[in-house]
Amino acid sequence: MKKPLIGITSDDYLKNNTPSYNNNFILRQNYCSVIELAGGIPVIIPYSNNLIKEYSISLDGLIISGGNFDVDPFYFGESINSDKVKTKPSRTNFEIELTKEILNHDKPVLGICGGQQLLHVILGGKLIQHIPDEINSEINHEQLNPRNEPGHEITVKRETRLYDIVKKTKLNVNSAHHQAVKNQPENVIINAVASDGIYEGIECNKYKFCLGVQWHPEYLVNDSDIKIFMALVDASKN
Numbered sequence: 401m402k403k404p405l406i407g408i409t410s411d412d413y414l415k416n417n418t419p420s421y422n423n424n425f426i427l428r429q430n431y432c433s434v435i436e437l438a439g440g441i442p443v444i445i446p447y448s449n450n451l452i453k454e455y456s457i458s459l460d461g462l463i464i465s466g467g468n469f470d471v472d473p474f475y476f477g478e479s480i481n482s483d484k485v486k487t488k489p490s491r492t493n494f495e496i497e498l499t500k501e502i503l504n505h506d507k508p509v510l511g512i513c514g515g516q517q518l519l520h521v522i523l524g525g526k527l528i529q530h531i532p533d534e535i536n537s538e539i540n541h542e543q544l545n546p547r548n549e550p551g552h553e554i555t556v557k558r559e560t561r562l563y564d565i566v567k568k569t570k571l572n573v574n575s576a577h578h579q580a581v582k583n584q585p586e587n588v589i590i591n592a593v594a595s596d597g598i599y600e601g602i603e604c605n606k607y608k609f610c611l612g613v614q615w616h617p618e619y620l621v622n623d624s625d626i627k628i629f630m631a632l633v634d635a636s637k638n
């Protein structure tokens with residue numbers, strides 16, 4: 401049986417912050433190695449708005465990766481309210497258009513960290529623009545220890561897709577985010593929560609497989625993390 405082709409959106413790296421032929425599309429290796437481990441074929445997706453239709457036809461599933469930037473609050477009807485918000489307009493625009501087209505084909509989508517936040521916005525949700533501005537938390541969601549170690553615990557809600565995948569109500573996860581999902585619009589199910597109330601995962605059962613996690617499971621911090629990628633790969637088989 402053919403292994404499913406899983407696209408992973410890339411980040412951009414502008415050398416000296418100026419557009420030039422030295423620019424790069426980049427992606428951390430473990431996004432790719434976990435897909436290989438889970439039985440899929442990883443492929444890194446460069447941004448080209450001209451190829452969105454072709455990408456959505458060729459790919460069997462999509463990972464929206466994270467990055468050190470934020471979705472422009474314009475997309476959820478707000479203006480920027482924190483100087484900690486950094487945007488990447490061309491990346492966000494491409495990821496929104498690609499994800500919508502993949503969802504139109506009802507192909508599986510997994511949003512990771514900032515990718516989960518983008519997925520939430522596509523599904524009609526809003527984001528907390530900077531957690532410390534809005535929530536008094538005992539948890540530092542930008543953990544200081546390495547990302548291959550846990551940052552905090554989360555509670556997975558029963559009767560969710562995520563629970564079906566991990567079969568546990570408590571997970572120790574890493575945490576590298578200063579924004580978070582803010583609300584629960586129609587069609588969005590919050591499937592995981594931290595002890596301070598910050599939402600740590602979303603899903604939408606309007607689609608075959610539409611899942612977002614606030615942590616970075618590609619670091620395989622706990623035994624359940626690989627199951628998320630196996631579920632994505634499995635759902636991407638036709």
Ligand SMILES: [Mn+2]
Pocket residue numbers: 541552574575576577594598600614
């Ligand atoms: Mn967190």
